[in-house]
Amino acid sequence: MITEKEILHALSYVQEPDLHKDLVSLNMIKDIEINDLSVEFTVVLTTPACPLKEKIETDCVAAIHQYVNDKAIVKVNMISNVSSNRQDKFVLPGVRNIVAVISGKGGVGKSTVASNLAIALSQTGARIGLLDADIYGPSQALMFGLNGQQPYLEDVGGKSMMIPLENYGVKVMSVAFLLKPDQAVAWRGPLVSSALKQFISDVSWGDLDYLIVDMPPGTGDVHLTLLQTTPLTGVVVVTTPQEVALADAQKAVAMLSMIPVKIPVLGVVENMSWFTPIELPDNKYLIFGEGGGQKLADYCSSPLLTQVPLYMDIMNGGDTGIPAALRANTPYGKIYGQMAQAVAQQVAILNGVVAQSS
Template structure:
């Protein structure tokens, strides 16, 4: 499959900016928001507005339009929304577009403000840790600038198949160590730069969200590109991400970059579920002393600012790097290692959060 083409149908639909709301519609919009804030998602125990599950809300001439981004276990929320909006005397009808990834229960984004902080390494080992705890896990490598997940999982240049389903053509994900994997890197020529731009990039990223036959998954982890460009915004806007895990390193430069990316998630309303600090310290192989090579305190600082837990502090370990190079993640090879235990504990915290 050439890197610059998509195997799927073309579309001529254009995204158009909505007309500015009139005063009456604006007041009604605010009334709808107040009603929707009464709908509580039972797992995260927060309202669907604060969780960013409701997007593209519009009120036009007495009609309510909205998109509802949910997992496979949350379809009852659609009925609850209809019921809570029904008493509005001016409402003629409510149209709800349900946006979900079929078969996927919980979708989590893993993000960083800058490259080089170990985001993909974190994504791979966290996926392994969740799988080791018995969960069905998928990993979507959406880093269009540095798609390294296939190499880190030993997949190399495996060919991606396109299959026919009842819902049209779908990508068939590959599998490594029980984890279902899809990566933009699998569509590119070896050693060639990924130079997708504009509409092609948007289309590729959108189809990687909607046109992959994942099957039944407990968790789908999306490894986002670093920064806040077009690809990141498209993924965040188009996918039912219920929370983001931010990866940083201890130094202030990395922390400052993470702060910039937080604004993107806040625009959509996606909550930050936790902070992961990578390269926190080096463990001396002889005496066991911890040396903070890149400084200290960055993860804790972000945790306090965002009121989000510091899920784990990952030490520097040459075996972690070696595992990525050889396609044998350290958490899989040695889950009892110091690094492995950090990832296992983080996976346990995620499972506790989502009631699994």
Template sequence: MESSKIVKALSTVMDPNTGQDLITANMVLHLKVDAPNVSFTLQLPKLDADYKQQLNFACQEAILEVYPEANVHVHMQNPAATAAAGQGSGGPKTNNPLPHVRNIIAVASGKGGVGKSTVAVNLALALQELGGTVGLLDADVYGPSAPTMLGLQGQKPKVERVYGKPKIKPLFAYGMPVMSTGFVVEPEQAVVLRGPRLAGIIRQFFEETIWPPLDYLVVDLPPGTGDVQLTLVQTVPVTGAVLVTTPQEVALADAVKAMNMFFLDSVNVPVLGVVENMSYFTPAELPDNKYYLFGKGGGKTLAKKSQSMLLGEIPLVQSIREGGDEGKPAFVNKEDQVTREAWMKVAKNVARQVAIRNELLPETRRVEMK
């Protein structure tokens, strides 16, 4: 028996949660081959019975196809669950449906119309430009903007069966995986959903979508502090939140409410910083002129209240609106250096704040609501 053939066989086995093969996902540990015995450990993000059974049978079948005489022994472990067991029933527990996504960034606002979706889309593209692997989840179920902003209108995600269970394959735009309610709801259709159905849709985006391994998953939330926000923090561990506001007082007052939601003891999600959108108007023919149509200082005030930082100020320019409507986000327009530099500054600050947050604060966990 050759270990290389065993590894090759196991590379054909897919994790039903992520759609990644076991070898690529680094889930196989301590492989030992002593003919006719083959033993190894599978490191799993969760240990529910169906999940373990599916992987056990799949591994057995793959190896026996190469070596029919093999005695296959599969040990399964969850590191977090093992650590919690050592601390007694009060120890920390985890059941992260996306263990291969390193950071989940929520983009939030207190009210609509402040350009939150514009920030989410361009932030994701700028983080990708910095070298990260990035995905975008448009969780704004009432007004999904990602299909229009990324030129994906009318396209539908495909469904693939993994061990008999349907999984959704995200669409791609500019090399980035994207999921949105707008892919499954007709543009003119009114979305009228109660809390439980909303929660089911959001969980499906995380638990039944084949997201590739990512450094960042940017989640565009609906405005306010409703069911979607609550379901998000209950379903996945959110690394941090980016708050979006405009300089004017009425936007700032609502943004403070969104900030306070993340600071609730039962939620406790760090605020990475604030993006002030529509900070000033700059005409294309007068790029050095700044006209503060909505006042000044709202972003700095919110950053101070949230004890975070002002991640950047995005100007109000015609190219941002045109790019969003045409499916070509402002960041991909390399001729508009002023706007690109503004988005790149935001992305660099977000990446820096995520690194600091991960260095100084405990590992992110899902919120356990009672």
């Protein structure tokens, strides 16, 4: 008769590949059921976007065959409970991880990366919000097909809060929802700081696994306010491959060290990496040069998460309010899926490191 103790002993030889500790010490095994040679249990992952699910499952089965009984019939169920290392929940309570998408230079594709990241993460089953923090040039209302709509107010704990709009499984909040179509934002100087703080704290997001923040371009006061007001888990830096973009992106990273709290760089997304015409699928044209993403990743000592080529469908997706990541089986859909996994993986590693050191 197989015992629970034997199963746990076998699983203590299975490592979580990112956290470099075994599944039993990490408290990831639940609900073990044994019936003669049938063994069933649940592995609780730190993110539904875990890119190593299959490896973990294969390793579990192999360990039970090796250490318990090679004839055991093993069924591994996978669920997730997204990890978090937030201590102060005064701002944005209920949000487990907050990831800002930043860049130095404008127009490199932050908003496109942010919207597609949010959708690709939501497709894994994670609960996702997207905050468009680009108060001067908000784009997420358009990218999510929510132009012209308005959030409604609800009483939450005696306070009037804005309820985000929702599309494609993502809760979206943008200053664009509060403006009339032809109205520009005229907030200036100190007003911007207080307006932004209010904007961030007056939204009722509910429970979210990841809140993605689409940042404005550049490295000014607005950025410092945003970085200080929002308790960020980390940032994703977007760059294009050429040298000028790289220099600006380095400025954006340097800005992170100007505030007292340490904000980790989760990784770099190189956007517009190359162009491949449909009729010449083996050709890669390096329109904006090459190597910028890797250089920036080396500069930040963080990984190059992904390279996103130029695709007309990505641009059209943004313009028509139907983001490209929704078409998960296309080549670009797959790239966005892999980008989401890479971001979730870095968040999980970071949370694991913080948990182990505290």
